[in-house]
Amino acid sequence: MHTENFRAALVVVIFSLVYGTLRFSSTLQAAHILDRRDRVDLATLHLHGEFVESNLGAARAADGPVTIHMIAEKYVFVPACVTVPAGVPIRLRITSADSAHGFKIAGSEVKTVPGSVTEIHLRFPAADKYEFYCDEFCGPGHHAMMGRIVAVSENQFQPQNSARGAACGQP
Ligand SMILES: [Cu+2]
Missing domain, CATH: 2.60.40.420 (Cupredoxins -  blue copper proteins)
Incomplete structure (x- = not known):
């Protein structure tokens, strides 16, 4: 039972890390694109x-x-x-x-x-x-x-x- 809980917790932690990393890098990418653009009317x-x-x-x-x-x-x-x-x-x-x-x-x-x-x-x-x-x-x-x-x-x-x-x- 303890092992199952541990595995479940591990999956949650790994998922969170992967998701967080993806979110962080896509935010950086978006900021990079915006940096390179100016607005024009x-x-x-x-x-x-x-x-x-x-x-x-x-x-x-x-x-x-x-x-x-x-x-x-x-x-x-x-x-x-x-x-x-x-x-x-x-x-x-x-x-x-x-x-x-x-x-x-x-x-x-x-x-x-x-x-x-x-x-x-x-x-x-x-x-x-x-x-x-x-x-x-x-x-x-x-x-x-x-x-x-x-x-x-x-x-x-x-x-x-x-x-x-x-x-x-x-x-
Ligand atoms: Cu075209």
Whole structure:
């Protein structure tokens, strides 16, 4: 009888430990995801703030880092083509104008949802073209939702602050 009670107590203790550990790690994970996202007002996305059209694309801050601002919407990325310098850290800040979308490129992927900014750090090792696409099914045009990052050498890099800037990736 004592043995049965002991076994029952042991099962409860083990269950509690496993459950507690899972709860703790999922809370940490959620906090981590929230940390990496900023809120953005969907209604004024195009009017002011970091996602106005004139601020889309790649820009280099005065102290050096390069940031890409991008909007995902059915069924395009704006801008769909971005030129960046190769071999340096690139910060991508992306948000969605409508539904959940994915952004997948060369071994990295993130999800983006309306009202939040998702941030990811990328680096393109060589001057080359890197295709990206939406990997979150978002509707009938999903399959065509793609774009391109063109990494160029430092001295060829000219930040473009235009969503529909000059032809990108043309020879
Ligand atoms: Cu999609």
